[in-house]
Amino acid sequence: MKSSENREKPNKNNNESEKKQEPVTIQYLMKTLQQLQSEHEVLKREMVKSRRIPSGRIGFAFLVIGGATLAGSVVTSSSILAFIGLGLTFWGALFLFARPVRFVKSSLLDSTALSTYTTVDRIVSDLGYKAKSIYIPPYPKEAYLPEYMKGLKEMIVFIPAEDSATMPTLEEMAKKQFLLKNPKGICITPPGFGLSSVIENELRARIPQIARALTTERLFESLPRVMTSNLELAKNFEIKPENEVTHVRITGSVYSNLYSREQGLKSVHFLGCPLASAIACILAKATGKLITIAKDNVSYDLQTIDVWYQTLEA
Amino acid sequence: MNFPLTPSDISLWIAVTAIILLVTSELMGSYSDYFGDFVIEKTRLRLVALILGAAFMVTVVLRIVMP
Numbered sequence: 001m002k003s004s005e006n007r008e009k010p011n012k013n014n015n016e017s018e019k020k021q022e023p024v025t026i027q028y029l030m031k032t033l034q035q036l037q038s039e040h041e042v043l044k045r046e047m048v049k050s051r052r053i054p055s056g057r058i059g060f061a062f063l064v065i066g067g068a069t070l071a072g073s074v075v076t077s078s079s080i081l082a083f084i085g086l087g088l089t090f091w092g093a094l095f096l097f098a099r100p101v102r103f104v105k106s107s108l109l110d111s112t113a114l115s116t117y118t119t120v121d122r123i124v125s126d127l128g129y130k131a132k133s134i135y136i137p138p139y140p141k142e143a144y145l146p147e148y149m150k151g152l153k154e155m156i157v158f159i160p161a162e163d164s165a166t167m168p169t170l171e172e173m174a175k176k177q178f179l180l181k182n183p184k185g186i187c188i189t190p191p192g193f194g195l196s197s198v199i200e201n202e203l204r205a206r207i208p209q210i211a212r213a214l215t216t217e218r219l220f221e222s223l224p225r226v227m228t229s230n231l232e233l234a235k236n237f238e239i240k241p242e243n244e245v246t247h248v249r250i251t252g253s254v255y256s257n258l259y260s261r262e263q264g265l266k267s268v269h270f271l272g273c274p275l276a277s278a279i280a281c282i283l284a285k286a287t288g289k290l291i292t293i294a295k296d297n298v299s300y301d302l303q304t305i306d307v308w309y310q311t312l313e314a
Numbered sequence: 315m316n317f318p319l320t321p322s323d324i325s326l327w328i329a330v331t332a333i334i335l336l337v338t339s340e341l342m343g344s345y346s347d348y349f350g351d352f353v354i355e356k357t358r359l360r361l362v363a364l365i366l367g368a369a370f371m372v373t374v375v376l377r378i379v380m381p
Contacts, residue, residue: 073317073318074315074316074317074318075315077315077316077318078318079318079319079323081318082317082318082319082323083319083323086324086327087327087331090331094335094359094362097355097358097362098354098355098358098359098362099354099355229343229356230357
């Protein structure tokens, strides 16, 4: 009995001491929480400051001070003041000239594209289609087509019901239908169609030869520069032709988050992200052949995206 | 009340500024990993650098033609 009493006593003591410690711990935790919250607020403000687009105040300030200094140099005939004034005026003008017009966060780009892929995912899973897409090149804008065939001038991507499906006829494509019956499948506008137009315009503006004719050789030469330097859609961009397959490696793409497992999108793999889809559109236009995304591979950190485009015979 | 700088002074100033801008734009183009987050129109910066470089060359030619 004694031994059992002895055992109970330390337990009681422990409970009492725990009860005493509890308010102390809670107080300590509350204090820590408050401290962390205030730190969080400070960090948030600093982050907003660092991400803010330059307003141009510095540029204006430099211009005003520079102008005043230049005027002062004329009055006092001081060459030192003239140099300072020239420098300030020039850098002020440069800051205003080189200021970006508007920048959008890349996370916003992902969120705008997300709904398109979710919709395609739902349609494809509901209809039970195979995950495959075929990019169909449009007729050139300059080409003459009768009124009822004008639908052929639009870039479309065909998602067939079966793997071994034949291609829809010209008449069917010209009708601008969404659901096709023979062969079974759906026709949609590629998610990268808008982006492909921007890339093409940039290519035509930068490279006069492409303005005349969009050929694959010129495309392979100039596309990496346009993607990385001009449009800054990716940090690095490589494109290699391998017989009937074109291998594209995109590093640091602005759309890389669409491939994350959290999003769980299936259509992004067979349609390609807007960037991959835009490349498919451009390849289809340049070759005049059907293009399909044969395979894609995304690195674990989503930084490198490999896409293999296959050319199909119509 | 005269402007205190001579044409040679301005030529020197243009040369120094052109070098600074050309080096900056070249570094920005080559090391895009490090300068990728710079919120600036890199193409415009390069354009200004090239214009200043050309302006310096013009001043040099003028000094040769009209010493």
